[in-house]
Amino acid sequence: MQSTLTVLVALVCVAMAQVSIPPGYKERYPNYYPWAKNARHPRDVTWDKPVGDGKVFGTLGSTDQGLFGKAGYKETIFNDARGKLDAEAYGSRVLGRTGDSNHFGGKLDWANDNAKAALDISKQIHGKTTVEASGAGVWKLDKNTQLSAGGGVSHTGSGKPDVNVKAQIEHKF
Known part of the structure; x- marks a missing residue:
């Protein structure tokens, strides 16, 4: 049970890390796709x-x-x-x-x-x-x-x- 809970928490953390963007990014680059692999503007x-x-x-x-x-x-x-x-x-x-x-x-x-x-x-x-x-x-x-x-x-x-x-x-x- 403990290993299942650990894997579940790890999956949630990984999912949150992949969809998060740096603070102020949306205001600075409103037309850039925010869920791209690299969250860096050209x-x-x-x-x-x-x-x-x-x-x-x-x-x-x-x-x-x-x-x-x-x-x-x-x-x-x-x-x-x-x-x-x-x-x-x-x-x-x-x-x-x-x-x-x-x-x-x-x-x-x-x-x-x-x-x-x-x-x-x-x-x-x-x-x-x-x-x-x-x-x-x-x-x-x-x-x-x-x-x-x-x-x-x-x-x-x-x-x-x-x-x-x-x-x-x-x-x-």
Whole structure:
């Protein structure tokens, strides 16, 4: 009888411990599910600060798989009759159970009224380099006809790159 009572009290204590939440938690985080396995609110930190002609951005955070951080600098090089050209440089670091990784890269995005193009180059430290380039455009041939065309190239490490091309002519009767 005494062992049954001990087991019953232990089960009640375990059940109470699993459904209890820290004091003040509901007021501080009203939209967070209170009966989740971990009663800790996600603590990601994000910032976006103007510096010079551009801005510095970043994120620090964690998931069940590990810790991560990403930071970079973004700037508009020009925005006039030639179109708009944005440049970005970034880096990231991930610490995880299965290993760590570091990435860095840069990106250029250009667009005007008829066309757009992008180039993204990234490198994993002690890994492969990835290059992606794409472009697309729409041109009016006459008042009822327009030509749209686009394509891209993607290359990771060694081997042949992936190339895609698409074109279309539309005519409204």
